[in-house]
Amino acid sequence: MGYPDLQKLAPVPDLDHPPRILMLYGSLRERSFSRFLTEEAARILECFGAEVKIFDPTGLPMTGSVPETHPKVVELRELCLWSEGQVWCSPERHGAITAVMKNQIDWIPLEQGAVRPSQGRTLAVMQVCGGSQSFNVVNTLRLLGRWMRMVTIPNQSSVPKAYLEFDEAGRMKPSPYYDRVVDVMEELFKFTLLMHGRTDYLTDRYSERNERTIDAIDKQIRKL
Numbered sequence: 001m002g003y004p005d006l007q008k009l010a011p012v013p014d015l016d017h018p019p020r021i022l023m024l025y026g027s028l029r030e031r032s033f034s035r036f037l038t039e040e041a042a043r044i045l046e047c048f049g050a051e052v053k054i055f056d057p058t059g060l061p062m063t064g065s066v067p068e069t070h071p072k073v074v075e076l077r078e079l080c081l082w083s084e085g086q087v088w089c090s091p092e093r094h095g096a097i098t099a100v101m102k103n104q105i106d107w108i109p110l111e112q113g114a115v116r117p118s119q120g121r122t123l124a125v126m127q128v129c130g131g132s133q134s135f136n137v138v139n140t141l142r143l144l145g146r147w148m149r150m151v152t153i154p155n156q157s158s159v160p161k162a163y164l165e166f167d168e169a170g171r172m173k174p175s176p177y178y179d180r181v182v183d184v185m186e187e188l189f190k191f192t193l194l195m196h197g198r199t200d201y202l203t204d205r206y207s208e209r210n211e212r213t214i215d216a217i218d219k220q221i222r223k224l
Contacts, residue, residue, distance in 0.1 A: 006047035006182065018051040019192040022083035026090030026101025028058055033128040033162035036170040037181070038089045041126065044185040045087075050192075055079055055104070063106040073107055077117055080108050084199075085122035085192040086150070087185075091162075092129050092137045105144055119149040120199035124188040126157040126181070133160035149203065153191050155184045 025038040042052045060072040068074075080086075090101035108117050123145040127137035138156045145152040159165055159177050172178050195202070 006044055015193075015196060018049050019189060019196070020082055020084045021045050021050045021052045021087065021188070021192070022079045022085075023052060023054045023087040024089070024101070024104050025054070025057070026088075026098040026104075028100055031170075032091075033159075033166060034089045034091045034126075036166045036172065037126055037128055037157075037159060037162070038087065039170065040172040040178075041087055041089070041124075041181055041185050044182055045189060048186065048189045050085075050189055053079055053082070057100050057104055060103060060107065063103055076104060076107055077109075077112065080117035080121075081112075081115065083121055084196065085124075085188055086118075087124045087126065087188065088141050088145070089126040089128070090137050090141065092127055092134060095134075095136050097137050097140050101141075102144075105148070108148065110148065116149070116203075120195065120203040121150050122188055122192045122195055123150040123152045124156070124184050125152065126184065127159070128162035129158065129160045130163070131161065133158050151191065151195060153184070153187050155180075155187045157181050157184045 021042075023038050023042055025032065025034040027034045029035075038054060042054055045052050055076055060076065061070060066073070068077075088101065088105070090097040110116065110118065125138045125141035125145065127135075127141075135156075135158055138158055142152050142156075157177070157180050159181075165175060165177055166172055172181070
């Protein structure tokens with residue numbers, strides 16, 4: 001079984017720029033299977049025509065321990081603003097996502113002035129398991145994605161016994177698990193294309209418009 005010809009899977013429509021995808025992973029280990037899976041997914045997305053950037057969580061302080069001007073915090077937030085879609089990939093530790101993964105998400109604010117770094121972005125979730133397959137991590141990441149007001153795609157990837165699925169160079173071996181990763185990235189790519197240029201319209205809310213109207217009226221009254 002070999003790698004598929006990925007370029008034939010999802011032709012790119014005419015756009016003013018390629019879909020921009022940010023990828024986060026949840027481990028600091030030198031031989032990190034969540035990073036390997038993230039890098040494999042990045043290769044797939046690039047074959048489809050996406051522009052991909054992977055954030056390295058090394059050196060990112062714990063949330064609230066440093067000012068928001070810390071270089072790693074600024075880097076992460078700027079990448080979030082740059083992105084149109086994201087991929088979150090975490091190992092499962094004690095039945096949940098790792099502190100490394102949660103710390104990255106916690107540094108992303110729902111609002112940053114008038115800008116929302118996560119709202120309306122597409123999201124794909126993945127996990128690697130040290131033992132048998134589970135879905136604890138992807139379920140938690142879905143919950144977090146919904147909380148961050150992201151458009152989380154239906155498909156997902158969970159790789160059991162990840163230490164068996166990657167070679168010494170960190171490349172994922174051809175397998176049904178690899179095929180699922182291709183499916184997930186293709187779906188993310190297509191959902192990101194569907195959202196292109198429509199995010200502001202789809203995330204516009206009555207309650208927020210109403211609040212802006214009330215604020216504007218209050219300002220007018222104070223001027224009288």
